[in-house]
Amino acid sequence: MRRRRKILWAVVxxxxxxxxxxxxxxxxxxxxxxxxxxxxYAPPTPVHxxxxxxxxxxxxVYELVPxxxxxxxxxxxxxxxxxRFFVKGEPYRLLGxxxxxxxxxxxxxxxxLLLLGTDGFGRDQLSRLLHxxxxxxxxxxxxxxxxxxxxxxxxxxAGFYGRWIDxxxxxxxxxxxALPWLYLLLGARAFLPLSISPVQTFLLLVSLIGTIGWAxxxxxxxxxxxxxxxxxYVLAAKGFxxxxxxxxxxxxxxxxxxxxxxxxxxxxxxxxxxxxxxSFLGLGVxxxxxxxxxxxxxxxxxxxxxxYWWMFSPGLVLVVVxxxxxxxxxxx
Amino acid sequence: xxxxxxxxxxxxxxxxxxxxxxxxxxxxxTLAQSDGAAGEVTLEDPLITNHRVGRKGGRLVxxxxxxxxxxxxxxxxxxxxxxxxxxxxxxxxxxNRKTQETEAALAKTWDTSSDGRRFTIYLRRGVRFSDxxxxxxxxxxxxxxLYLNPEVASPIRDLLVxxxxxxxxxxxxxxxxxxxxxxxxxxxxxxxxxxxxxxxHILKDSYIRGEIGSAWSLDTAEKEIVGLGPFRxxxxxxxxxxVLERNPHYWKYDQEGNRLPYLDELVFVFVPDQxxxxxxxxxxxxxxxxxxxxxxxxxxxxxxxxxAYRLRDLGPGTIYSFLFFNLNVTSGKDRQSLRDKxxxxxxxxxxxxxxxxIDRQGVVKLAYRGLASPLASHVTPGxxxxxNSELSVQPRSIAVAxxxxxxxxxxxxxAQKLVDKNGAVVEFxxxxxxxxxxxxxxxxxxxxxxxxxxxxxxxxPIEHRALIERITREYDFEASIMAxxxxxxxxxxxxxxxxxxxxxxxxxxxxxxxxxxxEAEIDRLMKEQVRTIxxxxxxxxxxxxxxxxxxxxxxxxxxxxxxxxxxxxxxDNFNPAVLEHPTLWNVEELFWSQQRSE
Numbered sequence: 001m002r003r004r005r006k007i008l009w010a011v012v013x014x015x016x017x018x019x020x021x022x023x024x025x026x027x028x029x030x031x032x033x034x035x036x037x038x039x040x041y042a043p044p045t046p047v048h049x050x051x052x053x054x055x056x057x058x059x060x061v062y063e064l065v066p067x068x069x070x071x072x073x074x075x076x077x078x079x080x081x082x083x084r085f086f087v088k089g090e091p092y093r094l095l096g097x098x099x100x101x102x103x104x105x106x107x108x109x110x111x112x113l114l115l116l117g118t119d120g121f122g123r124d125q126l127s128r129l130l131h132x133x134x135x136x137x138x139x140x141x142x143x144x145x146x147x148x149x150x151x152x153x154x155x156x157x158a159g160f161y162g163r164w165i166d167x168x169x170x171x172x173x174x175x176x177x178a179l180p181w182l183y184l185l186l187g188a189r190a191f192l193p194l195s196i197s198p199v200q201t202f203l204l205l206v207s208l209i210g211t212i213g214w215a216x217x218x219x220x221x222x223x224x225x226x227x228x229x230x231x232x233y234v235l236a237a238k239g240f241x242x243x244x245x246x247x248x249x250x251x252x253x254x255x256x257x258x259x260x261x262x263x264x265x266x267x268x269x270x271x272x273x274x275x276x277x278x279s280f281l282g283l284g285v286x287x288x289x290x291x292x293x294x295x296x297x298x299x300x301x302x303x304x305x306x307x308y309w310w311m312f313s314p315g316l317v318l319v320v321v322x323x324x325x326x327x328x329x330x331x332x
Numbered sequence: 333x334x335x336x337x338x339x340x341x342x343x344x345x346x347x348x349x350x351x352x353x354x355x356x357x358x359x360x361x362t363l364a365q366s367d368g369a370a371g372e373v374t375l376e377d378p379l380i381t382n383h384r385v386g387r388k389g390g391r392l393v394x395x396x397x398x399x400x401x402x403x404x405x406x407x408x409x410x411x412x413x414x415x416x417x418x419x420x421x422x423x424x425x426x427x428n429r430k431t432q433e434t435e436a437a438l439a440k441t442w443d444t445s446s447d448g449r450r451f452t453i454y455l456r457r458g459v460r461f462s463d464x465x466x467x468x469x470x471x472x473x474x475x476x477x478l479y480l481n482p483e484v485a486s487p488i489r490d491l492l493v494x495x496x497x498x499x500x501x502x503x504x505x506x507x508x509x510x511x512x513x514x515x516x517x518x519x520x521x522x523x524x525x526x527x528x529x530x531x532x533h534i535l536k537d538s539y540i541r542g543e544i545g546s547a548w549s550l551d552t553a554e555k556e557i558v559g560l561g562p563f564r565x566x567x568x569x570x571x572x573x574x575v576l577e578r579n580p581h582y583w584k585y586d587q588e589g590n591r592l593p594y595l596d597e598l599v600f601v602f603v604p605d606q607x608x609x610x611x612x613x614x615x616x617x618x619x620x621x622x623x624x625x626x627x628x629x630x631x632x633x634x635x636x637x638x639x640a641y642r643l644r645d646l647g648p649g650t651i652y653s654f655l656f657f658n659l660n661v662t663s664g665k666d667r668q669s670l671r672d673k674x675x676x677x678x679x680x681x682x683x684x685x686x687x688x689x690i691d692r693q694g695v696v697k698l699a700y701r702g703l704a705s706p707l708a709s710h711v712t713p714g715x716x717x718x719x720n721s722e723l724s725v726q727p728r729s730i731a732v733a734x735x736x737x738x739x740x741x742x743x744x745x746x747a748q749k750l751v752d753k754n755g756a757v758v759e760f761x762x763x764x765x766x767x768x769x770x771x772x773x774x775x776x777x778x779x780x781x782x783x784x785x786x787x788x789x790x791x792x793p794i795e796h797r798a799l800i801e802r803i804t805r806e807y808d809f810e811a812s813i814m815a816x817x818x819x820x821x822x823x824x825x826x827x828x829x830x831x832x833x834x835x836x837x838x839x840x841x842x843x844x845x846x847x848x849x850x851e852a853e854i855d856r857l858m859k860e861q862v863r864t865i866x867x868x869x870x871x872x873x874x875x876x877x878x879x880x881x882x883x884x885x886x887x888x889x890x891x892x893x894x895x896x897x898x899x900x901x902x903x904d905n906f907n908p909a910v911l912e913h914p915t916l917w918n919v920e921e922l923f924w925s926q927q928r929s930e
Binding site: 307 | 606611627628630631633634691694697701766772773775776777779780790792793
């Protein structure tokens, strides 16, 4: 019971985060590609509760305007703009199903609600973070599912039937583990046509990362299957004339579930990192589509690295996601 | 008033010193001559510069983006090699980087024949190479023989071959040479700026052996690299630095009779990373910095108040960036989709609409943080002498762009996407070099701008060499963003881009006949201006070329980045210019105004 509660401590925040990025259009105040050309690298907008005279108000912000140096920004204190809920904004289709233009948060004109500042094009960093999370988190999730699927199928085949099937699959697994996968991915990207749609890029990333990583779970699952098929009750069932598919489905595969769950909790963050690495190197989804990797890629520039701390936000979220996933893996 | 008196005082003093110098100089010359070998001539007419008189001593450190690949001026191509070589060599006539006009160098004077085909050059007498050997007409003839020999395959040969015929070089006497061009060439003397004079006594053997291409490589002993520049090679440490020392035989003097250069040493350190350049300059490891990106310039500027360096924004240089469409003729089945799209690209209204939709001010603001100028002509405002000032920057107007598209038969479908006459959705990709973040930013801005016209644009960053391959050989691209510039400001330097047969005519390469009326007209105008000696008439012709380029938009011009440089506050005579090399072009005149505490 206690173990289950500890697992919940990890699962609930993860589920919340996935929900947040799935409904990014609603939670994000703006579209991820909307450029505010007068506000490049604007810092996070401070939210105020008290006006100049010290009177309490509902939360509000001031409009940001370029300061005297032309390099920074200051707040235009003459016009407070209230933050509002469920405001009308850019239209979108929620989950691809409903058309709506309501956003959770918004602010009166002419101010912009930039809770995490903007990037070099004046695009809202929070909106990009939420949309980018969709790519990064789900790439990890789907790639891990793919890896585990292949691993489970091949690993149980190898463990259950042994002999030449085992030999072929396991040598194959070793070959895959020895591959310098980063270079392989770099090479694979070079063969593709110049412009492919973001969805295609995403699926391609997922299938590449997922296919390359099947070997490790396959070896683990093979080990479990190998020991499971020699258990007394399995041998007994076999003695009563049970077929292979019955044995696998009823007795052997359930034994592997623990390994599969733990592997999933370990592989998902690993694959999120793989996607981030590829996008960081410019091999992931292309502009203006955000992902945590290409957002962090901005930090390759010295001036961004030294001057604009809010550009680190995807990295910060990544660290949190990693800690939660590893916590989950430990408790499983 | 006090200031005025002081100035007069200084001038008198300087004149006195100069007089003294001229009185004493022949004496020194005679003394020197007595121990020289027979046939040697002492430096009779050095070049007297007119900058502020400085003081000798000190070393200047600057960083290079990459290591030089060679020290051989015959084969050197890349900027790091050129930067080092140019400090060690000299040419007959040079282009003053500040005035952008020609001025005497190793040539004391020169005559141009009335048809502009023949140049007679009179050399300074008694000039010596950095090893003390005498320089005369034989070295000039030898140098040109090297550059012109097709077997040597020097990149400079292209400059000296005019209309498929090479320049003819003839020695008249020991200090006089005659050059004959196969065709009249306006501003022909500008050719000489890029051509370093070489020592025959050092390079003759390797030339005869046919090994001139590999001479003066990075392994060559420092002593063997001999030139006529202000500095000579002292030490080269691969992967680390290259140290040049003062050339004791340099042929320039200041007004008080001090032999230039002032600096004892010039050190190039190799720092591959742009950010590391800035950090090292901030830390005081380097004394001069050039090619600073706008972001880094702002970082330096923010800290300059408490640091001992000054920064200069020199305004737009000669570089112009542009968007262009693939107008090449392609064949093969796999290019069918490109050919379909080319029907839009060839439509002038389409190109005009794209140009009208682009927010150039936004590009300046976002990609260059305000440190760039929007362009009206492919000749930038940095080239004041040649720019057609009648042309104005295209103002941004989505309404104008939409009108143009509508008139050309484009429509918008229900999803507000632009479709052509045949109902095909307008969608194309822009390729840019993945190593250039500004161009990537420009592409992303244009992508957002064109989205307002209902166009779907993909931005595809690819590796630089692959990009060049696609554009120049395979013609496998739809649109691209690139930048040209950095060479001479004279219109002649632009022939390779403007002529329909030119190898930088990137939008449509490999034309044997001009494919459009306006390209034929540009060809005619460019060929006429080459033969026109009268500068006023030449300007008119080149203005028309710029107008034709602006009307027909083969290049949709974007912006010209400003040339941004910086130097320690104590460096005097710092006189940066927009032409290459922006900070070191007058290195012989630079000096430390006070001894640095080291």
